[in-house]
Amino acid sequence: MxxxxxxxxxxxxxxxxxxxxxxxxxxxxxxxxxxxxxxxxxxxxxxxxxxxxxxxxxxxxxxxxxxxxxxxxxxxxxxxxxxxxGGQPSTILLRHRDEQLPPMTKRRYGELSALKLGIHLPTAEEEAEHPQGADQAYAAAADTLRPLTNDRKTFTFVFKELxxxxxxxxxxxxxxxxxxxxxxxxxxxxxxxxxxxxxxxxxxxxxxxxxxxxxxxxxxxxxxxxxxxxxxxxxKQSGFAYAKRLWEALEKVPKKRASKAGSN
Known part of the structure; x- marks a missing residue:
């Protein structure tokens, strides 16, 4: 059998x-x-x-x-x-002291996170001054991004790596x-x-x-x-592969909608 x-x-x-x-x-x-x-x-x-x-x-x-x-x-x-x-792969990848992603890629993800998730990712100086707070920001961005990648057809590679x-x-x-x-x-x-x-x-x-x-x-x-x-x-290898695909998905997720004035 x-x-x-x-x-x-x-x-x-x-x-x-x-x-x-x-x-x-x-x-x-x-x-x-x-x-x-x-x-x-x-x-x-x-x-x-x-x-x-x-x-x-x-x-x-x-x-x-x-x-x-x-x-x-x-x-x-x-x-x-x-x-x-020392943390989740999705957090480690965004640390400025980690060298797995190029600095320009991290800056791009920081811009996309602010634009699409409404979460500011710390600069290298901010991370050096408050590393624990920086990790919390990276984790918050990852937690916000994950539910946005649940569409398996749109984010096929994210799901496969997951x-x-x-x-x-x-x-x-x-x-x-x-x-x-x-x-x-x-x-x-x-x-x-x-x-x-x-x-x-x-x-x-x-x-x-x-x-x-x-x-x-x-x-x-x-x-x-x-x-x-x-x-x-x-x-570890598969975890970091998934984390990379997760952050790449920032390019595809829709822009965060602005709250309407006067709405509850």
């Missing part, structure tokens, strides 16, 4: 919107995929165990629960990473659970194959059957993914 088949069986395309599906459910599916593959290969995709588990998960709101867990783990990881980085960031952040936050599931899947497969025992002798050298071997190999690959791919560095 592949991830796509499982998604269709659970009706996830109807239960979850595109962001939830890609940024929250898919990392959770990666966490469970070694175990799902183990059940499908060793017992059969149409076995009573597989059918019962799928039915119970659907009836009990399994997709929503899985997305909720993954989101919580991702948020905890994000809070920790922001502290390590999904990529959400996926990597949530996968990073779920990495220890995913690693544990993969290791337990390997252990279970070896026990099922008669190689690993809970009593002496603990290990019996045998040739693994193709089914057991495929499960062990896939689970081992996932162990490597959790340890070496879904890292803080991956999250």
């Amino acid at each position: 592949s991830g796509g088949d499982l998604a269709l069986r659970l009706g996830l395309h109807k239960l979850l919107d595109p962001y939830d599906l890609k940024a929250r459910y898919l990392p959770g599916l990666l966490v469970l995929l070694p175990a799902i593959l183990c059940i499908a290969v060793l017992y059969g995709a149409k076995s009573p165990m597989a059918v019962t588990l799928t039915s119970v998960l659907t009836a009990c709101g399994g997709p929503y629960l899985l997305a909720s867990f993954v989101r919580t783990w991702g948020q905890h990881a994000q809070d920790r990473l922001f502290r390590e980085w 999904v990529a960031y959400g996926f990597n952040r949530n996968a990073h936050g779920s990495r220890w659970v995913g690693l544990a599931v993969a290791l337990l899947t390997i252990a279970f497969s070896l026990v099922h194959a008669g190689m690993l025992h809970g009593h002496p002798p603990y290990w019996t050298p045998l040739d693994l059957e193709p089914g057991h071997a495929s499960v062990v190999i896939v689970a081992a690959v996932f162990c490597c993914l959790w340890c070496f791919h879904f890292t803080a560095r991956t999250v």
Whole structure:
């Protein structure tokens, strides 16, 4: 049973919107995929165990629960990473002491922020004098800009980078659970194959059957993914990519409407 088949069986395309599906459910599916593959290969995709588990998960709101867990783990990881980085990527990029964006680009964003968001972004001198206040201004501008980029057709690249960031952040936050599931899947497969025992002798050298071997190999690959791919560095890269697209969207958002005189 592949991830796509499982998604269709659970009706996830109807239960979850595109962001939830890609940024929250898919990392959770990666966490469970070694175990799902183990059940499908060793017992059969149409076995009573597989059918019962799928039915119970659907009836009990399994997709929503899985997305909720993954989101919580991702948020905890994000809070920790922001502290390590010294702020949100959208804030860091606008700091004059940060060199990822050219000074002229930052000045342009400052002009657009005042024109379209009604928020003044500090100059280099103002930032040097009050760095904390400057960060608050950058954060306020980002918070004001985000809802203006919710149109996925107009701001396609912003949404794509947001999904990529959400996926990597949530996968990073779920990495220890995913690693544990993969290791337990390997252990279970070896026990099922008669190689690993809970009593002496603990290990019996045998040739693994193709089914057991495929499960062990896939689970081992996932162990490597959790340890070496879904890292803080991956999250940082996708986070700054999203932040850059977010500020670029200032060029497209409409100008802030002036308040009518005498209006309440």
